[in-house]
Amino acid sequence: MSVKAVSYEELIPGYKFLPATYALSASFAAKYLKAIDSAGDGFVPPLAVTACAIAAMTRSISLPPGTIAIHASQELEFFKLVPIGATIECHTQVAQKITRGKMTMLILELEVFDKGKEKVQSGRATIALPT
Amino acid sequence: MLTEIQEGKALNPVVKHITQEKINLYAEASGDFNPIHVDESFAAKTPLGGTIAHGMLSLAYVSEVMTSAFGRSWLSGGKLRARFKEPARPGDTLTISGKINCVEQKDDVSYANCSFECRNQKGAAIVAGEAIVKVSSDEE
Numbered sequence A: 001m002s003v004k005a006v007s008y009e010e011l012i013p014g015y016k017f018l019p020a021t022y023a024l025s026a027s028f029a030a031k032y033l034k035a036i037d038s039a040g041d042g043f044v045p046p047l048a049v050t051a052c053a054i055a056a057m058t059r060s061i062s063l064p065p066g067t068i069a070i071h072a073s074q075e076l077e078f079f080k081l082v083p084i085g086a087t088i089e090c091h092t093q094v095a096q097k098i099t100r101g102k103m104t105m106l107i108l109e110l111e112v113f114d115k116g117k118e119k120v121q122s123g124r125a126t127i128a129l130p131t
Numbered sequence B: 001m002l003t004e005i006q007e008g009k010a011l012n013p014v015v016k017h018i019t020q021e022k023i024n025l026y027a028e029a030s031g032d033f034n035p036i037h038v039d040e041s042f043a044a045k046t047p048l049g050g051t052i053a054h055g056m057l058s059l060a061y062v063s064e065v066m067t068s069a070f071g072r073s074w075l076s077g078g079k080l081r082a083r084f085k086e087p088a089r090p091g092d093t094l095t096i097s098g099k100i101n102c103v104e105q106k107d108d109v110s111y112a113n114c115s116f117e118c119r120n121q122k123g124a125a126i127v128a129g130e131a132i133v134k135v136s137s138d139e140e
Helices: A026-035 A046-059 B020-030 B040-044 B055-070 B072-077
Strands: A020-023 A070-078 A087-100 A103-114 A119-130 B010-017 B078-084 B093-106 B109-119 B125-135
Touching (some): A020 A046, A046 A070, A046 A087, A046 B020, B010 B055, B055 B072, B055 B125, B072 B078, B072 B125
Antiparallel strands (some): A070 B078, A087 A103, B109 B125
16 A cells, blocks of 8 residues: 655644545455464454554654654554454544654544444553654 | 353463574565574674564564453454563473463453463573453353
């Protein structure tokens, strides 16, 4: 998926990333389960869904070369089982941007919906970046 | 799955060994190729001194503990709050554990309030947090 990268300065509260759509195929689920060393239970693991949402967002941020973004905290709520083969749509926006000294904390809200527009999960990620 | 939802009950822990190969596999599966995870020469020049595992990889292990304990109740009604305290690195062995702190009743529905943590082989906390699961009546 190719998207226009957003600069760090553009990440202000209220900024909405372009929605990202993923088809959670059997091969995707198998690859994810192998990566987390788990047998699985016939559904897409909820953290695999979250991983898609976070990856879509981080891929579209353009940071200065050499900058390290650290995932500081994560909140999540799961609402629905996601079957293998489902298609999801991830929506992410900047909720807060707090600068303290040499660090900036970006608080991002994410919501994931299935094809029927039902919410399957929501959450908040805090990403720490050097200012 | 747990046969009894009781306060103080420990959740079955899982132990995972972190390797660069697993981190690379996770990057491919998730699409998160941040160089701090996958580029060893880049990571060596940063204050972290080397590659680190994705926080979401450690959190996936936490979710495995919760799924093992609560099954579908977790997958379709779980809630968590996690803090990534220290990075997990290649070579680390992580132990992920949890317990039920209390069971609350709200509007005829039971909620298991749990705490969890993920520690490395030195005992350092990698991830810590809390989770709540709506416990369906057939699991009580």
